[in-house]
Amino acid sequence: MFDGSTARISALRAGRCAAAGPERAAARAEADRLIAATRLQSGEFPVMLANHLPMVLEALCRLGAPAARLAAYAEHYDRVHAVPLLAPRIAPLGRADWRAALGDRRREADLRDFFLTEAQRLGGFGAIRIYVPELVQGVAASALHGLMRLAYGVLRGDDAEIGAALGYWATTYLPLRDEPAGPPETDDPAALALMMRAEPAFQDFSFDAHLLWHWIAKTGRMDAFAPLIGRLRFGPETLDRVTATSAALYASTMSFEALHAVTGSHWVRIVTPYLDDPLPLLRHFWAAILALYPKIGMPLPATVDELAALRALTPPDDLDIAAAAIASDDEHDHSLVFSALQEFRRTGDPLYRVLAARRVQLM
Template sequence: MSDGILDEAYERLHHTGPEFEGWLSNHGPMAVEALVRHGYERQVHRWLDDYLTRLDELPRGLRPIDDWRAALGDAKRTGDWLAYFDRQLREAPWRDVLGTWWPRLLPGIAAGATHGVIRVGHAVRALHLYGANPPRLTELGQALGYWAARWQQVPGADRLLAPVLSDSDAEQADQDGPDVAAALAGLPRIDDRTGGIRERLGRLGSVPRWEPALAALRPARTPGEAERGLGTLVYRAGLDYLRFGHAEPVMLVHAVTAPTAVLRTLPALDEALWAPSFAAAWAATAAVTSVYASNDAVTPPSVAAGTPAEIFARAVRHGDEHVVKLADAVLDAHAATGDQRLLDAAGYAVQLI
């Protein structure tokens, strides 16, 4: 069974750390989950044989997590965080653990260049599709632990508040959905493009137009509006990859995959968390766009057309983990919208990366 292959892959990967060569994220658990989800379980172990050679060993802990607030974002405590969540998921149902920690981790959605939340999204999907067992619970624990260890805020995002909606305003709120396209179009760009995402995010606070642009998106005022807003955010970010992907082909993948991960996690969360989840996902996509997208869009490229299955098959043949994950994300968005341009975005990544 495909889920058995996934469990085998997880068990191989869980001897490795969430990062390697410094700050590079271990994409293995995310990529193999996507491969299995789309029917490529026969390719999983062969792909892993090569990928595992790059990875570092599982980090050792220093001491148990006691004051979790003080330990958030402390990469030296990565081993401690992994052990902490392993214990939490042995003692309580995974949805309870996720429900407790999601609002604590959400403000730090930039963690690991958004790979913390992305890895959680893949882990939650596997639990939904195949049910809970030790390898899948371990994967969720390692995903949450990585997010906690690299917890990092997007500058200005703490001011994004989802207002409480009164019953009398519910119908109007459903009619006035968030204007994602306009908000994305209004994002500024940083001038200094040197360094990695940590350095670039640090420059956003000094960009005069950044915080007004971040606040321009109308907040979701109902759970339904948040879910629709997230779907639109993934859709628009996918189309933007066609226009801006040439600037930073790998990093701009995360403008699509981060909100996709949040959208996939919604069904496991209390609906009261959906609106702030949309706000955090918007902050992540906005930040990645502002620090990596070019100032000028290009004409969308010519990409050979194909069915969703053919597009994902091209990603698998290419083999890069970012190509696979982008194809996985845009296939979801294409299923929701039917827009062929989303499949073109995955084909464009094959060309660029």
């Protein structure tokens, strides 16, 4: 299980699985082996749910899970979710014709092959620079989990995972309507949520679907939604504002949907340094999050006073929070805790430690 050794503390604080010592080396090797094995699998399991396994194995490793726990979790995940192997290939795709297969789940193996080849040819980071600008409008793919896999591939510096992620993103590509009605009106991402609350088309809006990406598609293709994202002025500070708004929304709701805003903001931050222009990715990411907002009843984010009260709390130690996540079988515990602790390390904001502790029932 999880101990408090100096090496393990250092690994957690650094957000990596490769601290010195034979136990950590064994965990790193096991994570690499298991993640490589997931590339034989589909990016989704029935019915069109995201296969989190390659990403959460990396998160678990970086949180300090030993090799035995990684192996046990992979076995559990495959057994419980019946994760299928990639479907048979249909026909090879090349640089001239891959776009014709965008969003076609039948072509997953073909798109995976194409992007693995491109990641090998260009290097993973080179493939991101070339292809993410073409994929960015469909970042809602599989409820943002193509972006998630790409971010974890970047963390690993793993060309094969980057190629698999780009293939997954392309396979599940999900563009939303984006038709600005006029010049930007605000610098505040939260203002767009308030605009949605005031829009009659979103009042008492409901949709009989469980999958997040079905909700994103339904809302994101409404006439009333189309001009919304154009009202936000994007600039160098927008990612920080989106990140803060995401945390405030999660603090007020602790909802599954708002969790994806917090973790997704972290994934955007990981990927954008490898793009010539990071703003389109941020723009389409925030549109996808807004498309989920009606699903949770469009609650207000936590207020300044409410956030201050949360920051004044004393959560358990990071090691205890990480240990609780490692012991959990819920992939969203691993994802949220890892992203939240990384955001705490980046910002020093104690809110992230409180949110992580709450997610794993320690507060």
